[in-house]
Amino acid sequence: MNLPAAEWYDLRDLNGISRLITEWVADWGPDWLASILTGVIGALGVLAIIGPTLLILIWLERKVIARMQARIGPNRVGPVGLLQPVADAVKLILKEELAPRAADKWVFFLPPVLIFVPAILIWGVLPFGPNMSVADLEMGVLFLVAISGVNVLVVFMAGWAQNNKYALFGAMRVIAMSISYEIPVVLSLLALVFFTGTLSVNGIVLWQQANDVVLFLIFPMSALMFLFGSTAELNRTPADISEAESEIVAGYHTEYSGMRFGLFYAVELANTLAISAFFATFFLGGWWLWGLDQWVPSWLILLAKTGLMYFVFIWLRGTLPRLRLDQLMSFCWKFFVPVGLVFLAVAATQRTLLIELGWDPAVALPIYAVINWGIAGAGVAIYARTAASPAQRLPSRPVMARGRLGGLRAARELADAGSGD
Amino acid sequence: MSDVGFHLAFWSLSALTIGGALMIIVSRNLIHAVIFLILSFIGVAGLFITLSADFLALVQILVYVGAIAVLMLFAILLTPRAARDNEESLMRYPAMILMGLVIAAGVFVALETDWGPMREGAIGTQAKIIGESLINQYVLPFEIGAVMLTAALVGAIALARQDDEDLPIHTASLIEEGVLPPPDGDAADAPAGPGDDS
Amino acid sequence: MTSGTPTGVTPGAAEGGFGPNEPVVVNLGPQHPSTHGVFRLKATLDGERVIDADMIIGYLHRSMEKLAEERTFTQNIPFTDRIDYLAAMSNNLAYCLAVEKLCGIEVPPRAQAIRILFAELQRLASHAMANGTFANDCGAWQTPLFHMFRERERILDMFEMTCGARLTTNYMRIGGVAFDLPPELLPALRSFLDDLPGKIEEYRDLLLGNEILVARSRDVGVIDAEGAVNASLAGPVLRATGVPWDIRKADPYSGYEAFDFDIPVGRNGDCYDRFLVRMEEVRQSVQILEQLIDNIPGGAWLAELPLHLRPPEGEAYARVESPRGELGFYVVSDGGPTPYRFHCRAPSLINLTALREMTIGGTLADAIVTLGSIDIVVGEIDR
Amino acid sequence: MTISLEEYLIVGAILFAIGLYIALSKRNAIGVLMGVELMLNAVNLTLVAFSRFTDTGVALSTQVFVVFIIAVAAAEVAVGLALAMVVYRNRQTVSLDRINLLRW
Amino acid sequence: MTSILDATALADRLGAACPGAVAAVAPGELRLHREHLIDAVRFLRDDPESDLVFLSGLTAVDRETHFDVVVHLQSLDHNHLLTVKVEADHDEPVVPSLTALYRGAHLQEREVFDLMGIRFEGHPDLRRMFLWDGFPGYPLRKDFLGMPGQLKAGLPGFPHESGDNAWPVPGTGPRPGGAPIVPGGSP
Known part of the structure; x- marks a missing residue:
């Protein structure tokens, strides 16, 4: 559904502003200036959205986690602590920036800057509205996957250059994990691409709009894979092993101090926000919400869904312990990859049936949803039964000595009695 | 896109590509060399975009930057005792002559050949065309490519896998000492070392 | 032992030396988020696997055993607070028991009951800390720790209303306790005990x-x-590991024989079992406190003692079940006003004996979890 | 004047030559692999340039060819690096000068 | 309730199994000769009647003429306790190590070595534990203040202060047995 070029003050289609500007520039200037201007406007727009959002989200994350931890959270700077992120940023900027003497200077200085490149680029293909994305690429999904792969390299550079073992551990872990978890993420997106028949991010939203359904209902397993794979790529719990603070201090950014650390931190949050937005776009309908987008600015709908997903990420972080590297790996390769392949086949089959047999989507999609939820549930159940180690199913109560006391002999008696229970 | 923007893009990307490649020769550190290689790859991806081959540009970034470069970094880190420098052997001078010859020949051929009629416009929806030709016209090479990738995967795993006798030297000595359980044994059954505390 | 293993190869990470064939030595500590104090674990790694572990301690050594030889028996009680600063009451108690054993002092029944009350509260507080930090070491991002701290806070408040201090309480005295229970303590304790079982189930x-x-x-x-x-x-x-051994049952002190409680034991001696045992011990402590709260006898809370205590020549070894294990004080007297020898059997230190065996063969992450599950207090290790 | 096929071909030729030089002159096996990758990239660039300027566009045959080259390059790098690892494990070096023994 | 072992009866059986090991008997306490320490303690550990499998504590007391190494042995199943004492010379204190029998003795022997200066023969890893390697003397000895560092009682001065009371600066002190610190020698 293409809205007509609206008035510039109509918030439903911010694209109108940039269109006005480019048309105005095209009147007098060369067209390459116009394309550069649109690019700049798009980048500024993205920054204008994620910058303030980030500040609010830092506050939100601290506040929500504080509530989960039976604390109050920041409440001193500004009303209800809202200015706390600003104070943090100021503090970080004022701090001394140290570099280890043995660090590889250039490779050490570059990553905090470079890591912003994929973090900003990734927003380029996100549709904030029907025609509201910086670049509505024909291959937006592929772009997303390719760009998020670059992140790994920057993190590796950061981890390697510090000449710090914790950092190198973090770098090695992040590479191993990101490479592994890219596969489930790609598989989950591929299932969507197969099913909707488009590589464009906006195309997937439009498909959901045309069929009046969110893809989360049809592909729950893909959603789970995307969510969990993203936590692994974003280094958030339960997969934050690359900066596991109790093991390797801060992982790949151990030696970064001051605002350099602040940049890593900001990018981590920005990436989380971006992945939340992409999850909302792929699986929750993006800017579309059953016709509500006619009345409310579409980017507000997207932001609301993004906030919901961001809350899920905060929730995960506040509640879950961390998995070990080998456990994460085996979970990826033994569960996600096979299940992802199964769902790839399922998506392809269902798409073919839908097109070849000409079924009515209104009838077919609910059936598909039921089937896919069934397969996903069965997969999870089978994995939980077979792959989980038998030790994990031991009872979660200790043996009670019941008056026995003593050393090895009593221990043996207790064990015998306990095994008889 | 107009000429100016196009020229700007082409020349800067060419400089990036070739400069990155030259820096691989110059840089003394293997890890720096890989980083410059990545720069070169990204330049090539940009050149692909100027050739309106968007799909290939993304595949280039995905495969070369995201996978091959990372594999190389991994391999460098996993061969720690090997020399880290990126030195050149005595083949340098013949290779340099050969490089000059190849450049000369390439430039000569490029400039002197009549390439026939040039097509002006770019082709859209490349992903669709490439995808369809892959499963229609080129389905056999496609399948062979898939089999080859699988074979390479299996082969690489088989090559790089460590056998038990390849365990690091002092892991083996610790197993002998009884501190470590044997590779297939149960950790709880390992006999305790004589002084197991510190 | 460690000298026999080739741990000398510690190449700088960027220079070389990180791979399947190279041991990498990683220092966990003395400043590290997971060491619970200034404790240093030098782990030699093969990839992610720990192939050797050496601990380096003494950063917090204050030589209390020597200092105690210069102070009178009563003046030494504050030292015991600082030995295990997370279980000061238990340490006070163990030291007082040792001196009382040395002098043959009878402790009034009210003092005994108060001692048990605070020892068990201290156990609750210490286990709350141990379980919270254990979950932290497993990577739970502070949430369990802060929830446990919520309960610990109420216990520390009770300490504060009784003796004015929260951590280093210095509350027990030779022959009893320093102050009587304040009137507001028992209602606070009762409401705490009413809430706690639900929290434990949570x-x-x-x-x-x-x-x-x-x-x-x-x-x-x-x-x-x-x-x-x-x-x-x-x-x-x-x-x-399955051994039902608890000093409170095996060698009852301060009247523990009158209480009905059970010893939880584990099955296979892994970190999970340690966690499980601590969780269950919290419930048993609540059970003891519930039996105790209505039956605190009246009377004196401190025995009549000479102002200048000069125990007879001799020696005494008294021990209690502190939250970390058998905490014993070995006190030798030569008849003078100060101890001739003052030794503390510190469970945190001795429990580390098996650390190397437990961590070798696991991954680095496992080593952290294991260290957390042993529940060390560095003040007690170093003394 | 627009950028035409020739410019791309020249860039491709230079890139190929540099790759060739690296592949021939570097001591380190991983360095040699880098050279090979550069050469493959140069070939890809040339092919894409031909595709842009001369392909009929019906099946985009040259671009499909590039896809195959990229697949082969990925496989080649995986196997090549695995080989380097094996050599390293047995000989503690990846320097090609030192890998002159025909058995190990 | 933990019972105290009848040391007299135990000494008789120990004397039969390991003649000449017992030096003196007191209630709940055996004083052993250090030449027979390992054999005697092994007997006490393995004998099913005494079954002293748990080394509860190991420490030492400086008696000025000699050192008493005090070992508290415990049976978990029988729930009884025995104190074993061994004498060591004051000038050249050497005692056989119990680590081969009880791994629990490992850290405690290191601690005693560190603070008391008693060498445990056969200990696999006898290093200083709390104090740094160059620390002069052994602080828990009664004559510590007269030991090589020539430290005086009372509050010590800071390293930069000259005078007899200056603490040795870490790393500049002599190795154990080496030359004494020169009084007043500041870095």
Whole structure:
């Protein structure tokens, strides 16, 4: 559904502003200036959205986690602590920036800057509205996957250059994990691409709009894979092993101090926000919400869904312990990859049936949803039964000595009695 | 896109590509060399975009930057005792002559050949065309490519896998000492070392 | 032992030396987020696997055993607070028991009951800390710790209203306790005891039912019963291997024989069992406190003692079940006003005997979890 | 004047030559692999340039060819690096000068 | 309730199994000769009647003429306790190590070595534990203040202060057995 070029003050289609500007520039200037201007406007727009959002989200994350931890959270700077992120940023900027003497200077200085490149680029293909994305690429999904792969390299550079073992551990872990978890993420997106028949991010939203359904209902397993794979790529719990603070201090950014650390931190949050937005776009309908987008600015709908997903990420972080590297790996390769392949086949089959047999989507999609939820549930159940180690199913109560006391002999008696229970 | 923007893009990307490649020769550190290689790859991806081959540009970034470069970094880190420098052997001078010859020949051929009629416009929806030709016209090479990738995967795993006798030297000595359980044994059954505390 | 293994190869990471054939030595500590104090674990790694572990301690050494020889028996009580600053009451109690044994002092029944009350409250507080930090070491981002701190806070408040201090209480005295219970303590304790069982069930649901926590701690840092007894482990670490040994039952002091409680033991001596045993011990402590709260006898809370205590020549070894295990004080007197020798059998230190065996062969992450599950207090290790 | 096929071909030729030089002159096996990758990239660039300027566009045959080259390059790098690892494990070096023994 | 072992009866059986090991008997306490320490303690550990499998504590007391190494042995199954004492010379204190029998003795022997200066023969890893390697003397000895560092009682001065009371600066002190610190020698 293409809205007509609206008035510039109509918030439903911010694209109108940039269109006005480019048309105005095209009147007098060369067209390459116009394309550069649109690019700049798009980048500024993205920054204008994620910058303030980030500040609010830092506050939100601290506040929500504080509530989960039976604390109050920041409440001193500004009303209800809202200015706390600003104070943090100021503090970080004022701090001394140290570099280890043995660090590889250039490779050490570059990553905090470079890591912003994929973090900003990734927003380029996100549709904030029907025609509201910086670049509505024909291959937006592929772009997303390719760009998020670059992140790994920057993190590796950061981890390697510090000449710090914790950092190198973090770098090695992040590479191993990101490479592994890219596969489930790609598989989950591929299932969507197969099913909707488009590589464009906006195309997937439009498909959901045309069929009046969110893809989360049809592909729950893909959603789970995307969510969990993203936590692994974003280094958030339960997969934050690359900066596991109790093991390797801060992982790949151990030696970064001051605002350099602040940049890593900001990018981590920005990436989380971006992945939340992409999850909302792929699986929750993006800017579309059953016709509500006619009345409310579409980017507000997207932001609301993004906030919901961001809350899920905060929730995960506040509640879950961390998995070990080998456990994460085996979970990826033994569960996600096979299940992802199964769902790839399922998506392809269902798409073919839908097109070849000409079924009515209104009838077919609910059936598909039921089937896919069934397969996903069965997969999870089978994995939980077979792959989980038998030790994990031991009872979660200790043996009670019941008056026995003593050393090895009593221990043996207790064990015998306990095994008889 | 107009000429100016196009020229700007082409020349800067060419400089990036070739400069990155030259820096691989110059840089003394293997890890720096890989980083410059990545720069070169990204330049090539940009050149692909100027050739309106968007799909290939993304595949280039995905495969070369995201996978091959990372594999190389991994391999460098996993061969720690090997020399880290990126030195050149005595083949340098013949290779340099050969490089000059190849450049000369390439430039000569490029400039002197009549390439026939040039097509002006770019082709859209490349992903669709490439995808369809892959499963229609080129389905056999496609399948062979898939089999080859699988074979390479299996082969690489088989090559790089460590056998038990390849365990690091002092892991083996610790197993002998009884501190470590044997590779297939149960950790709880390992006999305790004589002084197991510190 | 460590000198026999080739741990000398510690190449700088960027220079070389990180791979399947190279040992990498990683220092966990003295400043590290997971060491619970200034404790240093030098782990030699093969990839992610720990192939050797050496601990380096003494950063917090204050030579209390020497200092105590210069102070009178009563003046030494504050030192015991600082030995294990997370279980000051237990340490006070153990030292006072040792001196009382040396002098043959009878403690009034009210003082005995108060001592048990505070020892058990201290156990609750210490186990809350131990379980919270253990979950932290497993990577739970502070949440369980802060929830446990919520309960610990109420206990510390009770300490404060009784003796004015929260951590280093200095509350027990030779022959009794320093102050009588304040009138507001028992209502506070009662409301605390009313809330706690529900909270414990909540923690059980949240933590023990958590697949990730189970996966992280099951079959990690295993030690069997024979090894544990041979290595003199004590407390929850020993009981997790299945040995039902608790000083409160085996060698009852201060009137513990009158209380009905049970010893929880584990099955396979892994980190999860240690965690489980501590969780269950919290419930048993609540049970003891519930029996105690209505039956605190009246009377004096401090025995009549000479102002300048000069125990007869001799020696005494008294021990209690501190939250970390068998905490013993060995006091030798030469008849003078100060101890001739003052020695503390520190469970935190001795429980570390098996650390190397438990961590070798696991991954680095396992080593952290194992260290967390032993529940060390560096003040007690170094003294 | 627009950028035409020739410019791309020249860039491709230079890139190929540099790759060739690296592949021939570097001591380190991983360095040699880098050279090979550069050469493959140069070929890809040339092919894409031909595709842009001369392909009929019906099946985009040259671009499909590039896809195959990229697949082969990925496989080649995986196997090549695995080989380097094996050599390293047995000989503690990846320097090609030192890998002159025909058995190990 | 933990019972105290009848040391007299135990000494008789120990004397039969390991003649000449017992030096003196007191209630709940055996004083052993250090030449027979290992054999005697092994007997006490393995004998099913005494079954002293748990080394509860190991420490030492400086008696000025000699050192008493005090070992508290415990049976978990029988729930009884025995104190074993061994004498060591004051000038050249050497005692056989119990680590081969009880791994629990490992850290405690290191601690005693560190603070008391008693060498445990056969200990696999006898290093200083709390104090740094160059620390002069052994602080828990009664004559510590008269030991090589020539430290005086009372509050010590800071390293930069000259005078007899200056603490040795870490790393500049002599190795144990080496030359004494020169009084007043500041870095």
